[in-house]
Amino acid sequence: MKNETKLFIEKIESANSILLTAHKNPDGDALCTMLALYQLIVLNYEKEAVCIYDGNVPEALRYVPLRGRAHFFAHVDLTQPFDLAVLLDYGTTNNIGGTRNALDAAKFLVEIDHHKNDNKLGALCIDDDTASATACLVYDLMIDAGWKYDDKVLNLLALGILTDTGNFKYARDGRPLRIMGNLVDGGVETNRLLELLNNKPRKTIQTEARVVADAEFLYKNRLAIAVVDSTAYKNLDGRGENALSLLGQVKGVEYIVLLKEQKENQIGVSLRSKFLPVNKIAEQLGGGGHMYAAGAVVHDDNLENVKNRVIELFKGV
Numbered sequence: 001m002k003n004e005t006k007l008f009i010e011k012i013e014s015a016n017s018i019l020l021t022a023h024k025n026p027d028g029d030a031l032c033t034m035l036a037l038y039q040l041i042v043l044n045y046e047k048e049a050v051c052i053y054d055g056n057v058p059e060a061l062r063y064v065p066l067r068g069r070a071h072f073f074a075h076v077d078l079t080q081p082f083d084l085a086v087l088l089d090y091g092t093t094n095n096i097g098g099t100r101n102a103l104d105a106a107k108f109l110v111e112i113d114h115h116k117n118d119n120k121l122g123a124l125c126i127d128d129d130t131a132s133a134t135a136c137l138v139y140d141l142m143i144d145a146g147w148k149y150d151d152k153v154l155n156l157l158a159l160g161i162l163t164d165t166g167n168f169k170y171a172r173d174g175r176p177l178r179i180m181g182n183l184v185d186g187g188v189e190t191n192r193l194l195e196l197l198n199n200k201p202r203k204t205i206q207t208e209a210r211v212v213a214d215a216e217f218l219y220k221n222r223l224a225i226a227v228v229d230s231t232a233y234k235n236l237d238g239r240g241e242n243a244l245s246l247l248g249q250v251k252g253v254e255y256i257v258l259l260k261e262q263k264e265n266q267i268g269v270s271l272r273s274k275f276l277p278v279n280k281i282a283e284q285l286g287g288g289g290h291m292y293a294a295g296a297v298v299h300d301d302n303l304e305n306v307k308n309r310v311i312e313l314f315k316g317v
Ligand SMILES: [Mn+2]
Pocket: 029, 030, 089, 114, 132, 133, 134, 164
């Protein structure tokens, strides 16, 4: 057993109170690995843990196992410091949000993450920035620790992998596929999980379709750029993955940009690429991410300004 695993187990065993959280506006990997770890703690240590998040959980994740165990942080009494806190899949401190105070107050903080991060918060870091999903790290941890698990754990880990790799499109190596092989052998039904995620509100799909219909194509149609204005943004569920995916299916398109008017003076930029990295472009906008999927949040109240800036950054691609 790895030393990190041993230390983590010691901390779980000695803790009287445990807090679990992940990045704000949790995606499938963030929410599902938090809930999987919750269930592993319940099954193996007969202890309760408190799962909290900031922001919104996408509607598409409404029916994931144990969804009801994750609470909006402001609805939970966090006044007493927790003995142990675990922060999953957070990337950078900017992504933590309202759960930060409870993490800072905790007596011991463990982080489990697959993002590149030079400013780590955890006293114990179970990190691997080459992993395709945090779910892979929790799976490895579970095996290394010899923890018992149930179907909920396996399904949650499978959901984390499926969502974070875009159904393996963004798998960085063979590990997520090998883990999924084990999960399927353990009883996970991938078709059932993919159907479970088909739970978006009608207005979301219709908004995404409209956004795609109004997209512009630049640089010999290699760059597709689409805009979600503030009214349409209210209908979005998550990051507008469908719009990004549809635009990526257009012949000749290599880069896809989605600009989202999230609130006053805040424009979200999602970047996707088929061949060349886009994380450098995201960094130039103050964000970051993976080679083929990155993003940024730009503080500007003029959508056209941001759009022109992004178009300029793609010049010469
Ligand atoms: Mn992730």
